[in-house]
Amino acid sequence: xxxxxxxxxxxxxxxxxxxxxxxxxxxxxxxxxxxxxxxxxxxxxxxxxxxxxxxxxxxxxxxxxxxxxxxxxxxxxxxxxxxxxxxxxxxxxxxxxxxxxxxxxxxxxxxxxxxxxxxxxxxxxxxxxxxxxxxxxxxxxxxxxxxxxxxxxxxxxxxxxxxxxxxxxxxxxxxxxxxxxxxxxxxxxxxxxxxxxxxxxxxxxxxxxxxxxxxxxxxxxxxxxxxxxxxxxxxxxxxxxxxxxxxxxxxxxxxxxxxxxxxxxxxxxxxxxxxxxxxxxxxxxxxxxxxxxxxxxxxxxxxxxxxxxxxxxxxxxxxxxxxxxxxxxxxxxxxxxxxxxxxxxxxxxxxxxxxxxxxxxxxxxxxxxxxxxxxxxxxxxxxx
Numbered sequence: 296x297x298x299x300x301x302x303x304x305x306x307x308x309x310x311x312x313x314x315x316x317x318x319x320x321x322x323x324x325x326x327x328x329x330x331x332x333x334x335x336x337x338x339x340x341x342x343x344x345x346x347x348x349x350x351x352x353x354x355x356x357x358x359x360x361x362x363x364x365x366x367x368x369x370x371x372x373x374x375x376x377x378x379x380x381x382x383x384x385x386x387x388x389x390x391x392x393x394x395x396x397x398x399x400x401x402x403x404x405x406x407x408x409x410x411x412x413x414x415x416x417x418x419x420x421x422x423x424x425x426x427x428x429x430x431x432x433x434x435x436x437x438x439x440x441x442x443x444x445x446x447x448x449x450x451x452x453x454x455x456x457x458x459x460x461x462x463x464x465x466x467x468x469x470x471x472x473x474x475x476x477x478x479x480x481x482x483x484x485x486x487x488x489x490x491x492x493x494x495x496x497x498x499x500x501x502x503x504x505x506x507x508x509x510x511x512x513x514x515x516x517x518x519x520x521x522x523x524x525x526x527x528x529x530x531x532x533x534x535x536x537x538x539x540x541x542x543x544x545x546x547x548x549x550x551x552x553x554x555x556x557x558x559x560x561x562x563x564x565x566x567x568x569x570x571x572x573x574x575x576x577x578x579x580x581x582x583x584x585x586x587x588x589x590x591x592x593x594x595x596x597x598x599x600x601x602x603x604x605x606x607x608x609x610x611x612x613x614x615x616x617x618x619x620x621x622x623x624x625x626x627x628x629x630x631x632x633x634x635x636x637x638x639x640x641x642x643x644x645x646x647x648x649x650x651x652x653x654x655x656x657x658x659x660x661x662x663x664x665x666x667x668x669x670x671x672x673x674x675x676x677x678x679x
Contacts, residue, residue, distance in 0.1 A: 296359050304360055305367045311336055312371035317643045320374060324501045324646050329453050330377045338407035343378055346385045351397055352405035358536060359598045362543035369547025372643055374650055376502055379544065380412045380450060383537035384458050387478060391521035391529045396480065400456065412454035413483065415445040415507060416530065423663050425460070426472040426527065430509060432461040432479065434516070434523075439463070439479065441490070441512040447657070449504040451493045457481040457507075459514075460530060463523050478526035480518045489513075500649045535597075535607055537658050538615035542594040545618035548651040549587040552625035555644065556580050556632040576632060583625040590617035609672050616664045619654035626651050 315333050323330055337343050342364050347353020361382045368375040381404070388396065388411070403409040421427040430443025441461055451457065457480070464475030483491065490512030493505050521529050557580055560571030570576050594617075597610035626648045630637040637644040655661055669675045 296357065301360065301363045304356075304363050307340070308342065308364050308367040309371055311340055311342075312368060312373045315373055317372055317641075320372070321640055321643070321646065327497060327501050327503075329450075329503050330374070331453075333373065334378045334410075334453075335407065337378060341405075343381050343407075344405035346382055346389065347401050347405050348389075351401035353401065357602045358539060359595075359602055362540055362594060362598045365540055366543040366547035366550075369544045370550045371547075372551055372647070374501070375544055376650070376653075377450065377453075378412065379540060380414055380537075381410065383533055383540050384411055384414050385533075386536040387458060387520060387529050387533040388480070390532050391478070392480075393520075395517070396520065400480070404456075409455040410450075410453065411456040411458070412450035413448055413457035413507075414533070415448050415451075415457050415459040415481070417447045418444060419446050419506075423659060425530075426466070426476070428460060428462060428476070430459075430461045431465075432463050432477060432514065434463065437516045439514045439516060439519070441479075441481075441509045441514055443509050445507040445509075447496070447504050448493075448507045449502055451483070451505040451507055452495065453503060455482070455484055457483050458520070458530075458533070460526055469524075473527040475524050476527040477523050478520040478529050479514050480520060481512070481514055482518075486512055486514075500653060502653070531608070534658070535601060535611040538611040539594060539597045539601060539607075541654055541658055542590070542597070542611075542614035542618035545615075545622035545651065545654050546587060546591045546594055548647060549583065549590075549618070549622040549625040551647060552622070552629035552644075552651075553580060553584050553587060555642075556583075556625075556629040559633055559636075570632075579628040580632065583621070583628045586617075586621040586624055590614070590621040593617050609668065612659070612664045612667055615654070615659065616661060619651075619661070622651045623655055 341354050344353035345356040345361050348355045365375045365379055404411050416425060418428050432439040432441045459479045459481050461477060462475055463477040466472055469475040490510050492508040495505050498504060560576050561569050563570045594614040597607050597614040600607035600610055629644055630648055633642060633644055636642055666678050670677050
């Protein structure tokens with residue numbers, strides 16, 4: 296997209312976010328409540344359907360636009376974590392779903408009648424080691440029977456659909472550990488109480504995350520996405536999109552912290568002058584700004600490659616890593632700049648500080664990004 300079009304999108308998103316000020320997010324944070332009104336507003340404005348092609352009721356804007364939307368949400372002081380999954384999960388369905396699945400689900404997702412917010416991948420004994428998942432789906436005629444458990448499945452209580460990863464062939468029966476894994480679309484409202492149980496996990500941030508249990512859950516065979524046994528390759532598309540979009544959110548967070556710190560440094564007076572006049576205050580802000588602008592370039596490059604259908608695993612991982620490091624650097628700097636006031640809820644710094652810390656760990660840990668680059672890009676021996 297042209298920069299002028301992206302600027303228009305950013306401006307429109309900023310105007311929408313202005314209707315949800317800091318107090319709105321502080322109240323939700325205290326009560327650990329889902330931002331229902333905010334998600335509804337984004338849906339009605341068409342932003343959550345930006346990756347859905349027009350023929351299915353979306354706007355078909357592409358990943359660059361999605362990145363701009365999520366960045367601006369974070370830059371406005373809001374939190375897109377309540378809805379960002381709908382964008383990055385979409386890649387698997389769009390690229391590998393059947394025509395019937397697309398026509399059945401996408402128009403309703405675009406209007407908000409259905410929410411696709413849950414991504415069932417991580418398990419208690421298989422975190423980033425996705426090929427070691429134990430959740431199994433066994434074919435019985437025209438259906439699959441699913442048993443197992445997922446953890447850190449965010450927004451499961453607020454989603455109508457889940458993209459579920461399960462083993463359809465035991466690991467010991469496949470030649471390569473990435474084989475025998477399949478992807479399913481689970482209609483969660485229908486499944487609740489009929490083999491699906493959701494338990495919320497209270498955490499240090501308002502992230503609506505859960506653990507999910509499957510006990511002989513029946514999933515129609517028509518809800519299999521793509522071919523059986525090829526699901527691991529399918530979700531890589533979603534994971535690359537996820538890392539790029541999380542990177543964009545981190546850039547938004549970083550820019551919020553930098554603007555907040557610079558404004559406070561100019562306003563706060565100690566010893567008869569603004570604290571921003573001191574190089575000890577100026578330099579950390581300037582360093583955070585440099586790191587953020589450099590990371591933003593990598594996010595932009597990764598999004599462009601993804602949108603063009605080019606391989607982008609390297610760039611997606613670097614984008615997420617660099618952006619999350621920049622946002623955490625900016626968060627630490629912003630809290631330090633505010634001193635004691637940074638711990639006061641009314642400034643929103645402590646809330647955003649907690650929220651952006653997550654992305655040093657998820658959606659993929661920093662160590663795994665470094666290991667990936669060392670092995671697959673730099674040609675060094677596998678370390679794990």
